Amino acid sequence: MEDNTKTDNRAEATDKPASQERPYTPPPDNPGSPGQPSRLKSLARAREAQQAGAAQRIEAGDTSGEPSGERDTTPTAQGPESGGEEPQADDEQHADEPGDNDRPTTQASEGPTDPRTPGTDRQQAQDHKALPHRPGTEPTEISDDQTDGPRPAAETDNPDEASDDWERRISGEGLPDDNARVADLDEEALQRGVADRLKRVAARLDRSDQPKELAETVDRPDFQDPTEDPEYVPDRYGTPLERRDGTRTPLFDGEPTREQTEQGALGDCGIIATLGAVAEHHPEAIRDCVREGEDGNYQVRLHEAKYSIPNRRYDPTGRPIKLTVTPDLPVFDQRPDTPAFANSTSTGAAWAPILEKAVAGTDQTWNDERQDKATRIWNARGNPGAAPTGYVRLHQGSNERDRAELLTQLTGRPAKVVEFPTGYDNQGRSADRQLRDEIAGQLSGNKPVLVGTRKLNKNELVLPKKLVDSHVYEVTKVDDKGNIHLHNPWNRRHPEVMSIQEFKANTRPRYTTLE
Incomplete structure (x- = not known):
């Protein structure tokens, strides 16, 4: 590559008038330095020189002059030298679309190597490095018998960049990794595109124009689902936390x-099970997120969460959600002293119905x-x-x-x-053993584990082990025999202890937990 570039520079020098002074010798090719072309122009110039040299060799019937850094392979895709179309750069908007950037683009393996590559040692080292891979999948090794195929665009010429490739692609930031296609771009247009992207990234990072916290008053969210049987729909908002003796149900x-x-007449088993699981494993988190104010309202502080695609999890954004929750709760006229949804009368504490309302x-x-x-x-x-809101939204399930x-x-x-494991792992453990060990490990680390049961099959009336179909349970224990214990958010009718096989056969193949 360096030889081709220097030949190109000498050809330009011969166009100048002869001079008695010492002939001008261009400094070593160092794209981007003073007096040198930009790296993009250097790439394009090197590519043009290589193509011209290849054409001359083809005309002369000589193929022995290939650069030592090139792989001695036959490309699977035809390049410009063979009469194929020159690869065109994608539009900027396509580069910002994760769905497009996720798909590896192909490039003919015959052509100039990257000028940044000093020699063949680095080329050989890259032949055996692992491709950057999507989180949750196994990396793909590039073997010797695969070097004659198209080079995936996900492979970078800088090994330090490879580990971040997926995150950069999924977020839409960064430049394409296909250097040949970058070289074909107009430099000024590319710089404009980079500037626009930097502005967008800065806008995402700069939250100065966003509220430092989300604050709302939760007074009377929608609670009457028009599609539900009226018998199970509360009649109105009431004050069931106020006792007849003039006291109020304590928050804790x-x-x-x-x-x-304890779940009430609302179909939010997943919400109640999650509240109970956090209370059992991290009671301090419940205490810290809700308090009773002097005005009779409750102050609830939650952590805003956002799903991270690269990490495949929910992460806190650092922005708090502050909610002022009034004490009014939905009730049935026949039982005005009892909340219609999360119960406080039988539990003796108000924090669950208040957090459910929040x-x-x-x-x-x-x-x-x-x-x-x-x-x-x-x-x-x-x-x-429009989608339902408030309690009606929770009633649709989770x-x-x-x-x-x-x-x-x-x-x-x-x-x-987390998806249930399948097959044997590298330690020789079966999928059942892996799942049992995973759940036991999460519980021992004070990390809640929540699962949902499957739907009923055709001609099936009930699930075994006193399980309720399409219902959410908290896993509370893996005993010494490897059996699974579950807690029903109804606070009654808890399932029978079951083996790991029975557990897997009657639940959906995944569980929710803390990282």
């Missing part, structure tokens, strides 16, 4: 525990993008109109990622959804 009765959470009101802090997304999902499921988000909101720690 000792340390928060899972037994102080979670119902978090959609008041959503931006337009998230509200629109919720409506699109709602419509895709065959439902007309999925594993909803529960992971709530774990992060309550604890301020990353949370994830």
Whole structure:
């Protein structure tokens, strides 16, 4: 590559008038330094010189003059030398689309090597390095018998950049890794594109124009689902926390525990199970996130959570969600002293119904993008109109990622959804053994584990082991025999102890937990 570039420079020098002075000798090719072309121009110039040299060799029938850094292979894709079309650069908007950048683009292996590569040693080292891979998948090794194929665009010429390639692609930041295609871009246009991208990145990082916290008052969220049987729909908002003796149900009765959470007439088993799991493993998190104010309202402080695609988990953003929650709760006219949803009468503590109401009101802090997304999902499921809000939203049920988000909101720690293992691992453990060990390890580390049961099969009336179908449970224990213990958020009708095989056969193949 260096030889071709120098030949090109000498050819330009011969166009100058002869001089008595010492002939000008260009300094070593160092793109971007004073007096030298930019790296992009150097790449393009080197490529043109190589193509011209290759054409001359083809005309002379000589193929022995190939640069030593080139792989002695036959390309699977035809390059410009063979009459194929010159690869064109993608539009800037396509470079910002994760779906497009995720797909490896191909490039003919015959052509100039990167001028940054000083010799063949680095080329040989790259032949055996691992490709950057999507999190959660095994990296792909490049073997000798694969070197004659197209080079994946995900492979960078700088090994230090390879580990960050997926994160850069998924976020839409950074330049394409296909150096030949970058060289074909107009430099000025490329600089404009880079400047625009830097502005967008700076805008994301600069939160000065965003509120430092999300604050709302949660008074009376929607609670009457028009599609539900009226028998199970509360009649109105009431004050069930106020006792007949003039006192109020205390916010806490000792340390928060899972037994102080009890699902009511709302279909939010996942929310209640998550609240109970956090209370059991991290009672301090529950105490820290809710307090009673002198005005009779409750102050709830949650952690804003955002899903990280590269990390495949929910991470706290660092921005708090501060909610002022009024004490009014939905009730039935026949039982005005008992909350219709999360129960406080039997548990003796008010924190669970207050936090349930706060979670119902978090959609008041959503931006337009998230509200629109919720409506699109709602419509895709065959439902007309806008997505429900408040308690009605919770009544539609939750999925594993909803529960992971709530774990992060309550604890301020990353949370994830883990697929059940399949096959044997490198330690020779079966999938059953792996799952049992994983869950036991999470529980021993004070990390809640939540699972959902499967739907009923055709002609199946009930699930075994007293399990309720399409219901969420907290895993509370893996005993010495390897059996699984579950807690029902109803605070009653807990399932029977079951083997790991019975557990897997009747739950969805994934669980929610803290990182």
